[in-house]
Amino acid sequence: MRLSDSANDPLATVAEQYRAEFGPFVLKNLFSLSADAILATNAEGIICEANPRATKLFGYERDELVGMSIDGLIPERMRGRHPAHRENYHAHPRERQMGIAMELLGLRKDGSEFPVDVMLRPMQTDSGPIVLSFVRDVTEQRAAQDALRSKDLQIRSIVDSVRDCAIYMLDREGNVVTWNAGGEHIKGYTAEEILGLHFSRFFTQEDIDRNRPAELMRLAAERENMEDEGWRVRKDGTHFWANSVLTVIRNPAGEVTGYAKVTRDFTARRLAEIELREAGQATQQLADALEVRVAERTRQLEVTVKELLDKNREVEAYSRIVTNNLREKEVLLREVYHRVKNNLQVVKSLLKMGARTLPDSEGRNAIETAVQRVQVMATVHERLYQQKGDLSVLSLSAYLGDVIEGAISANSERAGQIELELNTEDIPLTLDLAIPFGLLANELVSNCLKHGFPNGRKGKISISVARIPGAARVMVKDNGVGLREDFDATRGNSMGLKLAASLAHQLGGKLEFSNCDGCCVQADLARLVEQEVVGKAERAK
Numbered sequence: 001m002r003l004s005d006s007a008n009d010p011l012a013t014v015a016e017q018y019r020a021e022f023g024p025f026v027l028k029n030l031f032s033l034s035a036d037a038i039l040a041t042n043a044e045g046i047i048c049e050a051n052p053r054a055t056k057l058f059g060y061e062r063d064e065l066v067g068m069s070i071d072g073l074i075p076e077r078m079r080g081r082h083p084a085h086r087e088n089y090h091a092h093p094r095e096r097q098m099g100i101a102m103e104l105l106g107l108r109k110d111g112s113e114f115p116v117d118v119m120l121r122p123m124q125t126d127s128g129p130i131v132l133s134f135v136r137d138v139t140e141q142r143a144a145q146d147a148l149r150s151k152d153l154q155i156r157s158i159v160d161s162v163r164d165c166a167i168y169m170l171d172r173e174g175n176v177v178t179w180n181a182g183g184e185h186i187k188g189y190t191a192e193e194i195l196g197l198h199f200s201r202f203f204t205q206e207d208i209d210r211n212r213p214a215e216l217m218r219l220a221a222e223r224e225n226m227e228d229e230g231w232r233v234r235k236d237g238t239h240f241w242a243n244s245v246l247t248v249i250r251n252p253a254g255e256v257t258g259y260a261k262v263t264r265d266f267t268a269r270r271l272a273e274i275e276l277r278e279a280g281q282a283t284q285q286l287a288d289a290l291e292v293r294v295a296e297r298t299r300q301l302e303v304t305v306k307e308l309l310d311k312n313r314e315v316e317a318y319s320r321i322v323t324n325n326l327r328e329k330e331v332l333l334r335e336v337y338h339r340v341k342n343n344l345q346v347v348k349s350l351l352k353m354g355a356r357t358l359p360d361s362e363g364r365n366a367i368e369t370a371v372q373r374v375q376v377m378a379t380v381h382e383r384l385y386q387q388k389g390d391l392s393v394l395s396l397s398a399y400l401g402d403v404i405e406g407a408i409s410a411n412s413e414r415a416g417q418i419e420l421e422l423n424t425e426d427i428p429l430t431l432d433l434a435i436p437f438g439l440l441a442n443e444l445v446s447n448c449l450k451h452g453f454p455n456g457r458k459g460k461i462s463i464s465v466a467r468i469p470g471a472a473r474v475m476v477k478d479n480g481v482g483l484r485e486d487f488d489a490t491r492g493n494s495m496g497l498k499l500a501a502s503l504a505h506q507l508g509g510k511l512e513f514s515n516c517d518g519c520c521v522q523a524d525l526a527r528l529v530e531q532e533v534v535g536k537a538e539r540a541k
Contacts, residue, residue, distance in 0.1 A: 037135040040123075043090050045070045045083070048130060057137055059109035070133070075107050093122035093129065106135065115142045166263040169249075172256050174198050174217055186265050188235030199261070202232045204239070220246040221256055229266070241270035393428040396437070396465060396528075400424055403438045404463060407445040417458055418449065424465035427472055427528055433507065437528070440503040443496050444476040444521050452480025452519055459518075471509065472528035479518040489513050 031038060037054035041047055050065040058065070058073055070086075071079045098104065098118035106116040119134040166183035168176055175198050179191040187194075187202060200213040207213070207230065220226040225247040232242040244263040251257050401422060408418050429437060445461060453459045462477045489497055489511060504511045508526030513519065 034134075035136075037137075039065070039070065039073075039133045039135065040130050041070050041133065042128065042130055045086050054135065057108075057135065058106065064109075073107055075105050075113055078105065089120065089131070090129070093131070095119070095121045098133075106137075114139050164264065166261075168261055170199055170259040170261060172258055174200065174213060174259070177258065183263075186234075186240070186263065187232075193235070202242075202263075204231055204233055216246055217259065220248045220259060224248055232263070240265050240267045242266065393430055394434045396427040396429050397422075397424040399429065399434060399438065400441055400463070400465070403441050404445055404461075407442050408449065408461075417456060418453065419458075419460040421460060421462040422464075424463070425467055425472075427465065427467065429528070433527060436503045436506050437525075440500055440507065440523075441474075441476075443500040443503070447496055447500070447521075448476065448478040448480060448519065452478045452482075454481065457481075467529060468524065470529065471524040471526045473522065473524050474509075475520065475522045477516065477518060477520045482515045482518050483513060487513065 031049075031051050034051055034053055037057040038049075038051040039047055039054055040049040047065050047068050047070055050060075050062055052062075055062050055065060060068075071082055074082060096119075098120050104116050104118055105113045107113055115138050117136045117138050119136075121132045121134070123130050123132055164182060164185075166186045167180045168183050169178040171177050175196055176194050177196075179189070179194055183194070184190055198213075200208055203213055212230075216226055216228055225245055227243070227245045229241065229243050231239045232244075233239055242263050243266045244261060247260045247262075248256055249258045249260060404420060404422065408420065441463070445463070448461050457480065459479050462475075464473075464475045466473050489501065501511055504523045504525065507523075507528065508530070509523040512522045514522075
């Protein structure tokens, strides 16, 4: 039996009867209940039928729509080309969407416009061909699209404005598809130069040879994102240290469609790390060398101490203590300062004994002056010996007070003759600067006492030490008789003035003399603050 032979097929007969009876009912209900507006138009564009959704969407009654030209539902500015489009469609009828890539607008009865999507479907009826237009209000979709487009533009604007990060997209093969200002700033390529090229050109030849770009894409696909650091290559061939994050992009089906890449230039940080590591190695080498030198010096000191043990029982007993504590630097330093101070005291005593055998003369005065200078040097070592904590520096204010008291005691004719005003900042002094500074202060104060207050004249000496930019300003003033009118420090034959000038030069300064109700001597000593900075740096190590 043939399926097409409905006369002999009961099932076919039933099917035809069903279509004849219920087909119109189904079509009628689909037409009436459709969520889309449906308009049936003839070849001239006259509306033949409209469903309830169409009347609601356009604001017309059905009777108003039927017989109306479809052009009446289009904004007037868009009607000019519509007849030509309609004729073209009737010449080539097929089911298709109307105005693809165009923004279509509908016109309501009240004159308001709204965006629409239109699907056209040709039909053949007993009365001739008609076109069904399925019209959907896409106001909400367009608003959402506009919002999304605006957000995309904002994001794109933000990305394009970033200059310290290269932010760009790759397709699934690794070709660059977007570019920003940061990419041009960091890598040197403009968008016209890089778009469409593979991102492997940013890698060194070594990384390319070991297929590093493909490996990063594979790892990103496995882990969703991959962070990496390494040397990369700019357009001009220079290298920079890059920190980059490669993130995979997937479609709703989970398939890889591309990658997002963010790259930052960490060259400065990398170079700082290398420099720090090299500095650490250099410091370690210096420490090792210093340890060898300390060990050698320790061995030399052991030999010296052993020789001293043969000279004196007291030295022998003391040397045993020092030998047992050679590893403690503080004990060793204190012993050195103590011994130097004692030796200077011996020299001082010998000079005093020699001076007593001489009559009052320039020779005796010279020896007594030398005694005072030796006392200044001995004071340094005595201070260091008695000092607790760091033995490498002295407190300027305390040390200067000892020096000045010694100078006044040695040069005053009677007690209470001189009133002393001392105003100093507490600047740390290392041993190599403490001795010349103490000698300089001693010479300046002794000069005030000898020449500013003759015949036991009472008076006042003011001494100040203060930091200034790049130096420490030392000022010694007295209210004595002042300087002679013809005084010239550069032409004088005084041993004390020559020594003071030499000491000031050694400390990075120059003596300046002036009259100010007495004598005023000022010197800006640069080395005092230089050694302070170096001392802090060394202690920080």
